[in-house]
Amino acid sequence: MPVRVPLAVGAARAAAHLTGLVHHRGTAIPGLVAQKIWPEALLSLGGQLERTVVVVGTNGKTTTAGLIAHLIGHGGAQPIANRSGANLRQGLVTTLVGASDLHGRIGHSHDARRDGVFEVDELALAQVLPDLGPTVIVATNLFRDQLDRYGEADVIVAHWAAALEHAAPGSRFVYCADDPRLAMLAGAIDVPTMTFGLKDAPADRPETDPLHRATIDPVACRTCGRPLVYSWRSVGHLGDFRCPEGHIRRARPDVSVVPLGPVDRHGLMGDGPAGVATVRIETATGSAVARPRIDGLPNAYNVAAAVAAAAALKMDPLAATAALDGAGGAFGRLERIAIGDRILVLVLVKNTVSLDETARFGPILEAEVTLMALNDAPADGRDVSWIWDAPIAPLVAARHVVLTGTRAEDLALRLKYDPAVTRSPPRSVRTEGNVEAALDVALAQAPAGGTIVAVATYTAMMGLRAIAETRGGVAPIPR
């Protein structure tokens, strides 16, 4: 055992300690330090895992990875997982170093090999796959997102195709059958697949709803270039698609999901053990019902993705479905936090589709105040033009609205110029440059026992959550 392994592990731990002192989310830095000293860290540590699941996609990565970890942990030992969302190569190394001993060993003996579940950034897949060995790769969806960083969705398709070319033998590709970009990708690679998707057209999505039309990406057939046609749509460009020339069409999913509606919309706001949504999962061998503590159509997809990943791991999908009863969401994703006698519901938004889905929840979340926080740090996406592509009126109508973040003025203009907002105006609009001051204004505007919905981009959400932690409302994010 070369001396640099304990050196790397020790240095990473010291870095984790130091960054924890300075800033309690320094999750990439320990991995960077470890990799510098020990470049084979991911290969060596990742190679010791029994089963590895990697989750990629634009939306739903953290939630889906959490559900998969729940399913794996349900039967035995908790898997190693990057729950904090540090999803670049160095973030995975941080997580694995944290789970290893000083000699870079994970688990104490060979009969106790551990599993790993990792969400991975869209453009980091090629940097982690070769080192992780046989893997179940779950692709949730591919929406337009952070165009400043990724360029275009087609760039990511090409990156994933190249990464999957180098997937170890025995790997499985689990993807959303309703996403034509993923279906075309799967058709172009030589990796066994497993699919998930909706069973039928969603009940709550009238195709003609003009508010939401601009959120749908046009997707063209990669063979003939003609725009795909749909018999129904679900989230963004997902749906029952086909090429008008017959080159490709949606395949029936191996694992399909039927959202049966919420058990209790207010359950969303409660933190009791009761489930809040009911979904039925159907496979070739039968069907089962799950009552996870997450609601909405995107989460129905996340549940189906987790069950399909379980099936790819040779677990029984119907037993897995039942095991998702009470499984929760992830931090900052429709997360309910008590601050004094007020309730803060924290919602991460990062692109047009997630803002659209949040707006669909807007009227359901019975809040008196909407706090919108828009930052443009690299982790948020420097280009914030996506706020103009999704409806925003349902989130602000008849509420007090507080705007904050480095791009608060863009939100103010977004509200000023939206005809739907002019028709259903907010009760008040205030702009506060400082996030904590904005939260205080929002708390003051909500009545006792009232609710504030905070719609925030990534760094703004993390900032709000950190403030909520210091005020005792919620436990820190697990490392």
Place this chain on the structure above:
Amino acid sequence: MPTRLRLVHLFPDVLRFYGDGGNVDTLVARAAARSIELTVIPVPIDATTIPPADIVLVGGGQDAEQVTVALALERLGRQLTDLVAEGTALLAVCGGYQNLGRRYRTSSGTELPCPGLLPVSTDGVGAVSRLVGPVVARLSAELPVGAAGTVVGFENHRGRTTLDPGARAFATIEIGHGNDDRDGTEGVLLLPGEGGLRGLRIGTYLHGPLLPRNPHIADAVLAAAVAQGAGFAELAPIDDRLDWRAHDHAVERIRHSARDGRGIPGRVRRAMNPVRSLIGY
């Protein structure tokens, strides 16, 4: 002064990335503030005709969709040129800007048919990096926007665009890349009557969307539409404080971060990226 105007939003089913729909909302609201009802007519990619209009707006799309747009323009380009000849104001952003030039070569080297409505040529040169980031530029002095001389936006394009000899840039780059990342020009501007067409023509790479944070440009387009090809009409002033606060703050932030970046080698800055993304800076 007319009380009703029409705005054609060209190919919103294909060219609607980057929030360009915000440009439509801004023009409608700023017209309404002057008691002008601006009717929006979406013209889809499979349309066979373009209805008469006072303003035509074209947005941006993904590279893959530009072939589709080129084919549609082969059908509709003549009609579009005729409209602008009669005085319709044209604002073309990013993909729309590239497609309406004289020549557009895709990254795979294919020459796409172009209507030549804007005196520019674009190369989608394959291996070269995308030009991405915030932009501050100085507007052409020929655009009647009063004292306000800056334009702020966000660019994200792979194509390099070259102005024809003698063509006038829409703006001069202060921070950012612009048309070709070399000559310091951004976009193209043709005033009403220039080049034998009566309509104002603006082509630009600037998203953001462009108009909400640049109310002077929105009003220039509106003023040209009101004048119906006879220069720019005088528009009544409206409450712009929110818009200018957003404009000025954006300019200030972009200048500030450009100053910070200066002197630090690219390699060091890139190495700092994971740290910067964590601390939100």
